[in-house]
C-alpha cells in the first residue's frame with residue numbers, strides 16, 4: 001500500500017508534464033481530484049496500480065474544460081425544437097452578432113443628433129415594412145409579449161378568451177398562468193371544442209378591456225369544432241370599441257405556400273391586414289431569428305406598451321437585436337429561403353435522400369452497426385405546424401451488441417452529442433435537420449462507440 005502511495009506522482013511533476021498543453025489551474029484541479037480518488041481507492045484495497053493516472057488526469061481535464069452549453073447535432077428531424085435551442089441562425093447573422101458583440105455600437109445612440117436613441121429603432125422600420133404594422137415593440141420572448149400586452153391593456157380588468165385556446169405551450173408555460181400574473185382577469189367563454197362569436201359578445205361588459213385569441217401552435221382539433229375567426233373578432237371589437245389581440249405564436253413573416261408547404265400558421269402581416277389591433281409572435285420559431293417576442297399593432301396601443309415600466313424589464317439585449325435585424329434584412333433582400341429554419345422545412349426529398357445515402361455509405365464501414373436507408377413521414381414543426389407531415393429520409397441504425405436505448409444514450413454523450421429519434425427499436429437519424437458538414441461528426445461519434453469503455 002505504501003509502495004502504491006509513493007508511486008503517485010508529485011503535483012509539480014504532473015504540472016510539468018502538461019505544461020503548455022492545458023491551463024495550469026485546470027491541471028491543478030484535475031490532479032487534486034484524481035489523486036484523492038486514487039488514494040481512497042488504494043486505502044480501500046480497490047486499486048493495485050497507478051499506471052493509468054496520467055490518462056485519468058487528462059480525461060478529467062477534458063471534462064473540466066468542456067462547457068455545459070454545447071453544440072448538438074439535431075438528427076430528430078424536428079426543425080423548431082425548443083429543447084435543442086429552436087432556430088439556428090444564418091452565417092451572416094452570426095457574423096453580424098459577432099461584430100456588434102466585440103465592440104461598442106449605437107445601440108441607444110442617435111448618430112445623427114449625437115443624443116440618446118432607442119434600441120427598438122434598429123428593427124422597427126424593418127418590421128413595419130415586412131408586415132405593414134403602424135408600430136412595433138420587440139421584447140425578450142413571446143411569453144413576455146403576452147405579459148406586456150395584457151399588463152398594459154387589461155390590468156385589473158377583463159380579457160375575453162376562448163376556453164378552447166387556453167393552451168399549454170410546453171416547459172409548463174400555460175397561457176392562463178401568464179394572463180393571471182399580468183394582473184388581467186380571465187373571462188373564459190365557449191367550450192373546449194366550440195366557441196362562437198356570440199359567446200364572446202355575451203361576456204362583454206363594463207370591465208372588458210380586451211378580446212383575445214390564441215393560436216393553437218402545438219395541436220390540432222378535428223370533428224365537432226368551431227372557433228371564432230380573426231375577422232369575426234375584429235368586427236366584434238369594432239362594434240363594442242374594445243381592442244383585439246391575437247397571440248399568433250410562431251412569428252411567421254411570409255406565406256409558406258411559396259415553399260410548397262400547406263399550413264394554417266398565421267402570418268403576422270396577414271393578421272394585421274384582417275384588422276386585428278395587436279398581434280405577437282416569437283422571434284425564434286418560424287421567423288427563424290434569435291429568441292425574441294415581436295409585438296405589432298396600432299400606434300397608441302403599442303406606444304402604451306413602450307411606456308409601461310415592465311418594458312424595461314422585458315427588453316432585448318444588443319446581441320438579440322443584432323441577430324434580429326440581420327435576419328429581417330434577409331427577408332427584405334428576398335433571401336428568405338436562405339434562413340435555416342425555412343430552408344430545412346422546404347428541403348426537397350431528393351436532397352434529403354442524397355444526404356442519407358452519403359451518411360449510410362460512411363456508416364457501413366463501422367463494425368457491429370446495421371445501417372439502412374429509410375424513407376419516412378415525419379412532423380418537422382415541433383411546437384409549430386402541428387398538422388404538417390413531410391416525406392423525409394433517415395439513416396436507420398441498430399447495433400449488434402448494444403440495445404437501441406444504449407446506442408442512443410451513447411450518441412447523446414459523444415462529442416459533439418448527436419440526438420436522433422427512436423422508432424420500432426431502431427435509432428433514426430433524420431437528414432432534414434442535419435447539415436452535410438455534420439456527417440463526419442456523426443461518423444466519428446459512431447466510430448468511437450466501442451473505443452470508450454465508460455460509455456455504457
Ligand SMILES: *Cc1c(COP(=O)(O)O)cnc(C)c1O
Nearest residue numbers: 141142143169215217248249282
Ligand atoms: C411559443 C408560444 C408562446 C411562447 O413564446 P416564447 O417565445 O417561447 O416565449 C406563446 N404563445 C404561443 C401561442 C406560442 O406558440
